[in-house]
Amino acid sequence: MIDFMIPMKTLIITLLFIFSLHAQIMHKSTILPENTSSTTTNASFLKFYNTINTLINTRKWNELNKFVHPDYGFYIYDNPGVRPLPTNYKQFDNLIDTEGKSDEVIVRKLTKLKADKKQRLISGKVPVWDCGTERWSKRGSFCQDISFYPDLPEHVLYSGCCDENPNHPKVIQARQLSKFIKKHVIQTSGYEMYYAFINGKWYIAIIDLCDKCSA
Numbered sequence: 001m002i003d004f005m006i007p008m009k010t011l012i013i014t015l016l017f018i019f020s021l022h023a024q025i026m027h028k029s030t031i032l033p034e035n036t037s038s039t040t041t042n043a044s045f046l047k048f049y050n051t052i053n054t055l056i057n058t059r060k061w062n063e064l065n066k067f068v069h070p071d072y073g074f075y076i077y078d079n080p081g082v083r084p085l086p087t088n089y090k091q092f093d094n095l096i097d098t099e100g101k102s103d104e105v106i107v108r109k110l111t112k113l114k115a116d117k118k119q120r121l122i123s124g125k126v127p128v129w130d131c132g133t134e135r136w137s138k139r140g141s142f143c144q145d146i147s148f149y150p151d152l153p154e155h156v157l158y159s160g161c162c163d164e165n166p167n168h169p170k171v172i173q174a175r176q177l178s179k180f181i182k183k184h185v186i187q188t189s190g191y192e193m194y195y196a197f198i199n200g201k202w203y204i205a206i207i208d209l210c211d212k213c214s215a
Contacts, residue, residue, distance in 0.1 A: 045183060045195070046121070048202040049143075053115035056191070061092035068092070069196065069203045072177040075152065076106055079210040086155045086206070088170070109209045116141060116190045126186040131213035136188040149181040149194055152206065181205045 048067070055064050068074050068091055075086040076095075087106070089095055095107050119141040126144045127136040153166075153175040162168035180196040180203075194206035 045143075045197075045202055048195070049121065049185070050117070052193075052204070053117050056113050056115045057117070059111070064204070065091045065093070067202070067204050069177075069198055072173060072180075072196070072198075072203075072205075074204045075156075075174075075206045076110070077155075077206060077208045077210050078103075078106055078109070080105075083158060084155055084210050085159055086152065086174070087159075088156075088173070106209065110207070113191050113207075114189075116187050119187065119189075121185075126184055127188060129212040134213075136186075139188045141187045141190070142185065144184045146182060146184055149178045149184075149206070152178040152181070177205060 052064070052067065055061075068089075070090075073088050073090040075088050077084050077086050079085060087103070095103065095110065121141045121143050123143050123145075126142045127138045127140075129136055153171050156162065156174040157164060157166060157168075157171050162170050165171065177196060180198045181194050182197045183195040183202075184193075185195065186192045192208040193204065194208075196203045196205040
């Protein structure tokens with residue numbers, strides 16, 4: 001009897017542990033693997049990411065302002081022509097740019113954004129849009145770690161704002177922000193964004209609203 005009871009007790013404890021672990025996993029709607037950066041950074045980003053998704057879906061633009069860096073602002077990419085056009089904003093309220101102008105097309109596109117909160121965020125290479133098939137190379141929500149985003153200052157340089165002067169203050173600002181951009185996220189059913197990590201806090205850096213393969 002004693003030999004029988006000991007294994008049974010061990011089995012029950014093991015099953016209880018498995019059920020508890022499963023419940024904890026199922027409770028989390030989004031899981032970011034910890035194979036690309038430190039656990040602390042991933043945990044803080046995951047909390048930030050989930051908050052951004054909630055605010056986008058509830059259209060609480062004023063609260064999104066808390067995640068815009070006061071000095072750098074954020075950029076919205078659009079492509080009315082061949083070249084992607086980045087515009088800098090300091091806040092989401094009415095999307096008034098640094099020149100005091102508001103673009104109705106940008107506002108309309110932004111209000112159509114929808115975050116998919118059910119998909120698990122997968123760490124790894126983001127998908128690529130295929131212009132021939134008009135499909136993503138893979139579907140889901142993906143987060144790719146990057147060291148910086150060098151395209152931003154170049155896009156600002158040739159956006160028509162700076163006389164193609166690499167030392168223009170707007171280009172310098174974009175260059176400085178690009179060094180802090182550490183995450184590239186694509187939700188194939190939702191949006192594409194870049195996020196910056198500055199002084200221990202995550203910020204929205206770029207929202208890409210470009211029409212894929214538009215010329």
